[in-house]
Amino acid sequence: MRIDKFLKVSRIIKRRTLANEACAKERVTINGRVAKPGSEVKVGDIVEIRFGEKLTRIKVLKVTEHVKKEESTEMYEII
Secondary structure, three states: OEHHHHHHHOOOOOOHHHHHHHHHOOOEEEOOEEOOOOOEOOOOOEEEEEEOOEEEEEEEOOOOOOOOHHHHHHHEEEO
16 A cells, blocks of 8 residues: 555545655655655554654554544554
């Protein structure tokens, strides 16, 4: 799954356009590499997202196309 779509589906970032922008501005990394919006993410990957001064590290637990709001937190774990 594309990283911008994963961030939107998992509700880490509210809209896909914002996720796309964050990737384009090199604020998102996958396993230590800068992620482009089309970069693939898979189970076990470590994703880092910079929101201003804050750095959030998550581990991808599940990749699914459609998920309910209540189940979206099961897709990742904050490290």
